[in-house]
Amino acid sequence: MPRPDQRPPATPEAPAPTSQRQAHAHIPTQAVIASFTHHADVPSACTAEDVVLGVDEAGRPMVYAVCYVPVARKDELRMSGVADSKTLDEEQRDALFDALARTAWAGWAVHACSPHDISEAMLRRTKYNLNALAHDTTVKLIQETMHRGVRVAEIYVDTVGPTDTYQAKLCALFPGVSVTVAKKADSLYPVVSAASICAKVTRDAMLRGWIFAEKGLHTLSREFGSGYPSDPNTTRWLRENMDPIFGFPGLIRFSWSTTANMLEQDATHVEWPIDKDEDDQTEISSFFVKAPPATRSRGGKKNQQIPEVVVHKIQTTRPADRDRFFKEMRAVHCLRL
Template sequence: MCFISFSLAKRRALFNSTQVFEAGAQHFDYRHRNRQWKVTMDLCEFEADNSVSCRLASAIPDVCKTEDCCLGIDEAGRGPVLGPMVYGICFCPVAKKEDLKDLKVADSKTLTEAQREDLFRKLDEAKSFVGWALQILSPNTISTSMLQRSKYNLNALSHDAAIGLVQFALDSGVQLKEVFVDTVGPAEKYQEKLSQWFPGVEVTVRPKADSLFPIVSAASICAKVARDHSVKDWNFPEDLGEVDADYGSGYPNDPKTKAWLLKELDPVFGYPQFVRFSWSTTQTLLDSKAVTVHWDDDEEDGEKAAARQNNTSMLSYFKAGSKTSAQQSNTHQTHRFFTERRLQSLVTL
């Protein structure tokens, strides 16, 4: 994987490999409590294996398959060190834009949790003309992508999530004519990139698009509700026993998040997959509080460093023409673990 040159085949493979399931009305639990409706988003598919990405989608309204539609894209959870990042799309017929305004959707960051839940309920009730889909990118997906040898940074990951969701809508039969996006990186370059991917679709990329276009605000609300529920109900697959759930918002500057990171740090194994290992916050804590580990491939002269410590680098075992055990014995002393068990290096099979 790479940056802008990330191939179409790889992109499709990435998003075809994610879990995909449809969430209609049957996946929501409405309860009347103190004269307020509470909506609960069902994330059971993601919770079953939160180490991988997952796609959640509503039913596609019939009208969206026959009329020209607009679509908004936004995300939730880009900055936190804890939990997933969720990309969301929301779409409706262009002729229904005013009806969407009547729902009084707004940028999710300006709303309380209760207001977001209420607006999400209204969006789901408007399923005759409103559809949505989410791509939940697990912390593990984010970390492994950013830390792999061929760097796949957060902007590229975000772009590909957005492109994958737009393609999902098109493949589902949505007649897209307009796409509105909250920018990631330079707006002009991102708009040009999306326009090249989706010729025939009018693409508008703007900073703060979630406060400018109601369809983007709706996408923002869907993404934020999913992010909030996944973090609150996080299932720790590491079987850690009782884990303190008071970890705050997950942002690095949140005092509760800072305290939780210090408390839950294991000096050998680090953190559970709930934590993004690729964040500098995590790396700083591991460097200062965890046991020091030397990795040969972290340094260009890894083998030289190993030689200085009178050790054999792991990399040397993968080189052609490796020395025989007799030759090796002349250059360094074999560890007693091997001598006591009469183990020798295998040269040929």
């Protein structure tokens, strides 16, 4: 895994460099509405020897990645040139990721949470915040990796939330495994640096090649920058492409504070009626009614009242099928503006 040399970027007419084509091979070629997970083939060395595993994430949409190598190969990984993905340019990251993917003793996996799924989690009545989502995604990736026969002996994680609490949680879930949760782990541990490269390459490739699920948006500008609020190209794209009624296409998280503030300030004010799916929930006790008390002899006592329960069927009417856009945007009927 040599550190990549600088190469001139490919012209628009030329095919992408081999490393870039291979580095992006796991990215879906259709619109990403649901979250997805990809596991690379498990190297045989990682099922025969103890393994060190690193976890890191990249931006939003949240892309989490794990990378793992045999403990005996840690020094080789360090010498390969892997580093915190934020310190590398795009071409270096792609080349390092491609080299990692071709290394016989290294394995990796990624999980990308779609903007739709993140927004749905954060905007529902019982909120599922980003920290909880990050923790659960990390645990899921580690568990799936171990279920594939990988002999995980050491885990290194870049912290999300309080370090001690997160480490205690992972230690309880993975007894017998050495767990280290640390701030800036991507710059301290090469295996976490490698995971950060996997996550960043996946995240950037998804954004660059994004396919809009909504019809009629194929001509929409793709000059949306890095996707981070500190990037002026990103905020400019958001302002230029915000619909005053519908907001943004599915690429954008409606739960993102940046977009929420823009909608609050510049979009048409709408008063939403109560969401019947969540706010008009019927208590389980309402499905039962007490029948007139019966009397019977019990335990030598006469005329003891025994309450009985009668189940009543609830008639429901299936609503008319709605356009997928309104389902995904969680839109409900509004009587007036």
